[in-house]
Amino acid sequence: MHPMVKPALRRGWRDLNTVQFGMAPAHAMVLGPVDLATGSFLSLLDGTRGLPLLRDEGRRMGLPDGHVDGLVERLAASGLLDDATGGGPDADALRKKVTVVDRLRPDLAALSLVSPEPGGAMGRLATRRSLRVQVRGAGRVGVVLAALLAGAGVGSVDVRDVGLVEPWDVAPGGLPADAIGERREEAARRAVRRAAPERPPRTAASGEDPGFSLVILAPRKGVDVHAPDPVSAEPLIASGTPHLYAGVVEGTGVVGPLVLPGETGCAGCLDQGRADRDACWPRLVAQWRSGRQHQVESCDLALASVVAALAAGHALAFLDGRVPSSAGARWEVSSPGLDWHSRPVWAHPACPCAATEKGKEEHTSEDGESHETMAGQQRSTSLSLTAHAARRSGTWRAHV
Numbered sequence: 001m002h003p004m005v006k007p008a009l010r011r012g013w014r015d016l017n018t019v020q021f022g023m024a025p026a027h028a029m030v031l032g033p034v035d036l037a038t039g040s041f042l043s044l045l046d047g048t049r050g051l052p053l054l055r056d057e058g059r060r061m062g063l064p065d066g067h068v069d070g071l072v073e074r075l076a077a078s079g080l081l082d083d084a085t086g087g088g089p090d091a092d093a094l095r096k097k098v099t100v101v102d103r104l105r106p107d108l109a110a111l112s113l114v115s116p117e118p119g120g121a122m123g124r125l126a127t128r129r130s131l132r133v134q135v136r137g138a139g140r141v142g143v144v145l146a147a148l149l150a151g152a153g154v155g156s157v158d159v160r161d162v163g164l165v166e167p168w169d170v171a172p173g174g175l176p177a178d179a180i181g182e183r184r185e186e187a188a189r190r191a192v193r194r195a196a197p198e199r200p201p202r203t204a205a206s207g208e209d210p211g212f213s214l215v216i217l218a219p220r221k222g223v224d225v226h227a228p229d230p231v232s233a234e235p236l237i238a239s240g241t242p243h244l245y246a247g248v249v250e251g252t253g254v255v256g257p258l259v260l261p262g263e264t265g266c267a268g269c270l271d272q273g274r275a276d277r278d279a280c281w282p283r284l285v286a287q288w289r290s291g292r293q294h295q296v297e298s299c300d301l302a303l304a305s306v307v308a309a310l311a312a313g314h315a316l317a318f319l320d321g322r323v324p325s326s327a328g329a330r331w332e333v334s335s336p337g338l339d340w341h342s343r344p345v346w347a348h349p350a351c352p353c354a355a356t357e358k359g360k361e362e363h364t365s366e367d368g369e370s371h372e373t374m375a376g377q378q379r380s381t382s383l384s385l386t387a388h389a390a391r392r393s394g395t396w397r398a399h400v
């Protein structure tokens with residue numbers, strides 16, 4: 001172990017004996033009392049020295065025996081310590097790829113803020129390289145989203161779509177103007193490759209298809225964003241594949257729900273819940289789906305980009321082993337106010353996904369029409385988190 005005080009947290013002394021790690025309240029921590037010698041010793045915890053050398057340095061600085069080990073333990077217990085050599089064999093392999101790690105260094109630092117254990121951040125970054133994600137939909141949202149995931153170190157990001165690139169598909173970070181007229185799928189995959197810090201690992205020519213850790217549905221058509229088709233998600237539900245919805249409909253951006261099949265509300269639950277609250281819902285959806293769309297649909301470029309980015313953030317949180325707040329909820333943002341709010345997607349008893357079995361003990365309110373409060377959202381997420389605490393993203397891999 002080469003202990004390192006997490007460099008992502010900016011250090012500042014509140015007074016002579018109290019040090020604050022971090023500026024922003026979300027991850028800041030105060031440590032004290034810290035005497036002067038210990039304070040100057042902290043600067044040696046930069047990942048370049050192992051424990052034996054640190055103990056020598058401590059003795060040289062007049063720190064009592066056992067003080068260094070005690071300090072390291074205290075920092076580790078507070079989640080302030082990283083290990084420059086930790087994270088396991090995959091992390092070691094990644095460390096050897098210096099140019100790749102240099103590209104991902106800010107992401108690694110960000111991961112260290114949410115990985116309490118020393119070496120955890122590099123371990124998670126290494127895990128990302130082994131994951132397979134599929135993005136369905138290569139429009140303004142889908143391609144940017146796929147490129148973000150590849151750029152953040154997800155090893156394999158597959159994009160699926162049909163047709164040719166239209167001029168209005170072009171977006172910064174997504175499909176470039178020189179791809180107009182090319183096959184959407186090919187152009188999208190090229191954009192993903194360009195965003196990745198390294199070439200994707202070769203997939204085995206033979207053997208079993210390992211499936212996807214996550215499938216993201218980012219349809220180009222507004223109706224498919226507003227009213228996702230439960231039928232097209234049936235294979236994902238049946239195979240137990242986690243999937244996330246994201247897109248833009250008219251002037252509204254949508255991220256969620258993240259569906260953990262059988263555990264959180266799915267597209268079918270959403271559809272049934274809406275039909276319960278509005279008898280006209282099925283009639284409207286049928287019209288929206290059948291009507292021919294002759295015009296280019298509205299899709300604000302900034303809105304599309306922010307949806308892609310937030311969806312990528314939720315996807316990465318899930319892939320890193322956490323349960324983001326889009327599990328069982330839709331985050332929505334509308335022009336021109338652009339304030340995000342979430343609406344719950346309750347598991348519906350009539351939906352064949354069976355999430356309601358899981359949800360019975362969790363949900364006491366069926367009032368899905370009102371906007372979810374932040375407190376309610378946190379409650380639901382924390383319950384969900386308890387249910388998934390022991391499950392790493394790898395356990396969700398499934399066939400599709």
Ligand SMILES: [Zn+2]
Nearest residue numbers: 266269351353
């Ligand atoms: Zn369902």
